[in-house]
Amino acid sequence: MKETEIHPIIQIDNLSVHFGNEPKEVKAVRGVSFNIPRGGMVGLVGESGSGKSVTALSIMRLLPYPLAYHPGGRIFFKSDKEIKQEAAAQGEDLLQMPLNRMRAIRGNRIAMIFQEPLNSLNPLHNIERQISEVLLLHKAMNREQARQRVIELLQLVGLSDVMDRLHSFPHEFSGGQQQRVMIAMALANEPDLLIADEPTTALDVTIQAQVLELLKELNRRLGMALLLITHDLEIIKHTVQWVCVMHDGRIVEQGPVKELFENPRHDYTKHLLGSTPSGRPESVSKDAPVVMQTENLKVWFPIKKGVIQRVVGHIKAVDDVTLTVKEGQTLGVVGESGSGKSTLGRALLRLERSDGRIIFEDRLIQGLKSKQLRPIRREMQMVFQDPFGSLSPRLSVGQIIEEGLLVHKMGGTPEERRVIIGQTLKEVDLEPEMHERYPHEFSGGQRQRIAIARALALKPRFIILDEPTSALDVSIQAQMIELLRDLQKRYKIAYLFISHDLRVIRAMAHEIVVLRKGRIVEKGSADEIFAHPKEAYTKALMAAALELKADKSGAVSV
Numbered sequence: 001m002k003e004t005e006i007h008p009i010i011q012i013d014n015l016s017v018h019f020g021n022e023p024k025e026v027k028a029v030r031g032v033s034f035n036i037p038r039g040g041m042v043g044l045v046g047e048s049g050s051g052k053s054v055t056a057l058s059i060m061r062l063l064p065y066p067l068a069y070h071p072g073g074r075i076f077f078k079s080d081k082e083i084k085q086e087a088a089a090q091g092e093d094l095l096q097m098p099l100n101r102m103r104a105i106r107g108n109r110i111a112m113i114f115q116e117p118l119n120s121l122n123p124l125h126n127i128e129r130q131i132s133e134v135l136l137l138h139k140a141m142n143r144e145q146a147r148q149r150v151i152e153l154l155q156l157v158g159l160s161d162v163m164d165r166l167h168s169f170p171h172e173f174s175g176g177q178q179q180r181v182m183i184a185m186a187l188a189n190e191p192d193l194l195i196a197d198e199p200t201t202a203l204d205v206t207i208q209a210q211v212l213e214l215l216k217e218l219n220r221r222l223g224m225a226l227l228l229i230t231h232d233l234e235i236i237k238h239t240v241q242w243v244c245v246m247h248d249g250r251i252v253e254q255g256p257v258k259e260l261f262e263n264p265r266h267d268y269t270k271h272l273l274g275s276t277p278s279g280r281p282e283s284v285s286k287d288a289p290v291v292m293q294t295e296n297l298k299v300w301f302p303i304k305k306g307v308i309q310r311v312v313g314h315i316k317a318v319d320d321v322t323l324t325v326k327e328g329q330t331l332g333v334v335g336e337s338g339s340g341k342s343t344l345g346r347a348l349l350r351l352e353r354s355d356g357r358i359i360f361e362d363r364l365i366q367g368l369k370s371k372q373l374r375p376i377r378r379e380m381q382m383v384f385q386d387p388f389g390s391l392s393p394r395l396s397v398g399q400i401i402e403e404g405l406l407v408h409k410m411g412g413t414p415e416e417r418r419v420i421i422g423q424t425l426k427e428v429d430l431e432p433e434m435h436e437r438y439p440h441e442f443s444g445g446q447r448q449r450i451a452i453a454r455a456l457a458l459k460p461r462f463i464i465l466d467e468p469t470s471a472l473d474v475s476i477q478a479q480m481i482e483l484l485r486d487l488q489k490r491y492k493i494a495y496l497f498i499s500h501d502l503r504v505i506r507a508m509a510h511e512i513v514v515l516r517k518g519r520i521v522e523k524g525s526a527d528e529i530f531a532h533p534k535e536a537y538t539k540a541l542m543a544a545a546l547e548l549k550a551d552k553s554g555a556v557s558v
Contacts, residue, residue, distance in 0.1 A: 008035035015073030046246035048445025117178035176337025204500035231473030275475035297356035332509030381455035387447035398435030
């Protein structure tokens, strides 16, 4: 008997999911069948758009019905009582369950960690209120009991300074910290099944390891089943017991994780296992002109307390940072979640209030007013960490890309702009015909490519790439790196590349700065940093990311 057939808490039988109607009907999931055993850990892996998240959302009944519908299939959920009985009872079909019954299960018996935390958290409520809401609704706790449980949960997921952050709002946290808040919320009621949709995408490697260990510990201690959705095969390899490989809406292979990694049968599985970011960027001339530089840059956020909101201290998100980026060069910025990487990027583009000098192409832009900055903004673009949050849901992909062209008067006629849009979409491996579709119709990885296309359309001199590959599967990561390197070579674009994935940084960056608590702790050429990191923090970061081993001299090697 297969491992996943033993006491399944979820049994998915021939599930299909379609969106829309003919002739534009999209068959997102096609005849998928697999089980999740009680207390077991199952991985669902595949490229962006393969149907992983749609399958998970079907379990939760969170798809946009009636736009989405199920032409076939059943999803049986078995209670503890039904599992203990002889397996005659299949359980309740979640797809046919009354809505009020589904609401009692959703968030209580079955919980989900979503891929894009900022889009899932309420921007109007602080984190204590949002996590407490789950406890008050399902556990009937009073406010004080709920507060103690919230503190316990936030400590459990490794959020620092918990007591000082209870009244903070989602936008006041880094991407990794937002994800930890989402995990705490999902774990609040100790569910029977936790669906984790790319739960570590926004996390740095050290916190990623902690979160995965936390999920495994909860699985052991509580008997909580886990469905882990990811494009990262290394996470799958070290976390789950059973893995299902999805491609084009179908499961092409499934089996015990060790067996699948050692002896993959399907060509697509072999393709996934063989894909990894590789290569090095082309060297940059020492005489290349400086495009962007900062001197003693600071971004401090005030901490206010009391009735009159008196300032009692500061969060030093960026503290005394000096750096330089040349034409055709990539400066990699690495560090743990909350180290100030994204804040630094926003400050360089004057999207965050800061102190210090910011010089773009020999022009001091720190003191410029909004009207003076507008012509320069075409030359400086940013690809944000959360693609869904940065793309307007009310505009089509074509309109999103066209918006910048209209503002900066590029492409004189609608036909000329349509040509630019089509060419840009092709550059990021999307079909030009997709310009009529809306962001919610794309997978997370596809939305990231749309965000990159929006920046590239303006032919900028400097692009800040904030975790641009974090939402992409490994094969598309490799393609995207090749694309970014090719565009850099062709147009001599300067990149500030922010990432917690050091494999990607190794393939992209000429120079690297390592940030910790807002300060640069180490910087130098990529070759120097990877071969001979000087700081203990840098060594620890690399060891966690690349599974490196240090020799007696302190050098590290892959």
